Structure formats: structure tokens, C-alpha cells
Amino acid sequence: xxxxxxxEGPVTLxxxxxxxxxxxxxxxxxxxxxxxxxxxxxxxxxxxxxTKADDKGSNKGFEATxxxxxxxxxxxxxxxxxxxxxxxxxxxxxxxxxxxxxxxxTRLFVKx
Amino acid sequence: xxxxxxTPRYLIKTRGQQVTLSCSPxxxxxxxxxxxxxxxxxxxxxxxxxxxxxxxKGNFPGRFSGRQFSNxxxxxxxxxxxxxxxxxxxxxxxxxxxxxxxxxxxxxxxxLTVL
Numbered sequence: 002x003x004x005x006x007x008x009e010g011p012v013t014l015x016x017x018x019x020x021x022x023x024x025x026x027x028x029x030x031x032x033x034x035x036x037x038x039x040x041x042x043x044x045x046x047x048x049x050x051x052t053k054a055d056d057k058g059s060n061k062g063f064e065a066t067x068x069x070x071x072x073x074x075x076x077x078x079x080x081x082x083x084x085x086x087x088x089x090x091x092x093x094x095x096x097x098x099x100x101x102x103x104x105x106x107t108r109l110f111v112k113x
Numbered sequence: 114x115x116x117x118x119x120t121p122r123y124l125i126k127t128r129g130q131q132v133t134l135s136c137s138p139x140x141x142x143x144x145x146x147x148x149x150x151x152x153x154x155x156x157x158x159x160x161x162x163x164x165x166x167x168x169x170k171g172n173f174p175g176r177f178s179g180r181q182f183s184n185x186x187x188x189x190x191x192x193x194x195x196x197x198x199x200x201x202x203x204x205x206x207x208x209x210x211x212x213x214x215x216x217x218x219x220x221x222x223x224x225l226t227v228l
Contacts, residue, residue: 044219099168
């Protein structure tokens with residue numbers, strides 16, 4: 002069946018370190034891919050998205066590229082800040098499919 | 114543009130009771146989804162409504178139900194509450210069709226505690 006697999010956390014980094022959070026998926030058809038971020042006590046916020054193969058989504062220094070050949074959508078940031086500490090969710094959703102599948106989430110801690 | 118609103122934000126109930134949660138989507142959005150978030154199970158899909166019709170449903174017992182009104186507002190109901198129903202319930206809205214239909218916007222959630 003359709004699924005999303007994220008690297009397990011928590012991930013602990015020092016400020017200004019490089020971040021990669023891996024995400025791979027199994028899906029029929031051609032879903033759109035998303036990264037969401039959840040700060041403590043809040044709902045999910047859309048971080049970035051990509052709707053077709055080779056699309057690169059970017060926002061607030063975060064980037065991810067839709068890799069159809071490897072069914073991956075890894076999240077990267079060149080220099081993390083303490084304020085990036087949160088839980089990150091990878092997700093897939095089909096236009097007109099009325100369902101979203103989320104990964105388990107990866108908790109990121111950034112130390113000053 | 115106002116975001117997705119959920120009421121109430123916090124709720125405490127006892128086993129056996131029932132509860133109704135409300136979600137108001139972003140203006141113009143016709144699709145509303147509900148998710149249950151727990152530390153052990155992560156984010157689990159409950160159901161999604163579009164134009165007052167349930168379009169998809171997750172693997173939850175019949176105690177969990179929902180509906181959508183003509184103004185796209187949605188409610189979900191949980192009857193005969195169990196301790197395991199304690200969770201953060203998240204609502205998300207999207208256009209539901211057309212370009213950008215797949216992009217969802219989430220509300221802050223309702224934290225339900227069952228004692």
C-alpha cells in the first residue's frame with residue numbers, strides 16, 4: 002500500500018550545522034509531496050511542496066526535490082538555527098484523492 | 114485571510130461520554146480533513162469531506178463520525194469515549210479541486226483528554 006517513511010529522530014544538531022531529514026515514499030500514481038513543521042503546542046504548518054518530478058520546493062532556507070526515480074523527498078537546510086527546533090513531517094497527497102499520508106515525523110533539536 | 118479555526122482548543126471528558134469538535138475552514142475552501150495525533154501512533158487520517166460528502170475514511174471505529182455543512186464548516190463526533198481517544202485532533206482545509214487543490218492548511222487542534 003501507499004506509505005511514507007522518514008528517518009527516525011530525534012536529530013540533534015548544533016547551530017549552523019547542515020540538516021538532512023530523509024523521506025521516501027511508496028505511492029500509486031503521481032502524488033504531490035509536502036513537508037510540514039509542527040512547533041510545540043501548535044498545529045502543522047506547510048513548509049514546502051513539490052507537485053511533479055524534479056520540482057524543488059523551498060522556503061525559509063529549507064529545500065527538497067521531488068525525486069521520482071528514487072521515490073524520495075529529502076529535506077535539507079544549509080545552516081540550522083535554534084528556532085528550527087520542531088517536528089518535521091513528510092507527506093504525500095493526490096489531487097482529487099482526498100487523503101494524505103504522513104510519515105511518523107522527525108523531531109529536530111538545535112543547540113546554541 | 115483568516116486561517117483554519119478549531120473549537121474548543123481544550124476539552125476534558127470522562128469515559129463513556131461523547132464529544133463534538135468543530136472546524137471552520139479558510140474562506141473558499143471546500144474540503145475539510147480530520148486527523149488524530151498521538152505520541153504512539155503519530156498522525157492518523159480520520160476522514161475527509163468535500164461539498165458536504167465524505168470522500169474518504171481512515172481505519173477508525175464507527176464511534177468516530179463527522180459531517181460537513183453547506184458553508185464548509187465541519188464537525189466530528191466521538192461517542193462512548195475511551196481512554197485511548199485522548200489525543201490532539203487536527204483539522205485541515207484545502208480547495209478540494211483545481212490547481213493547488215492538494216495543499217492543506219491546518220488548524221491549531223483540539224486537545225481532548227479522556228479521564
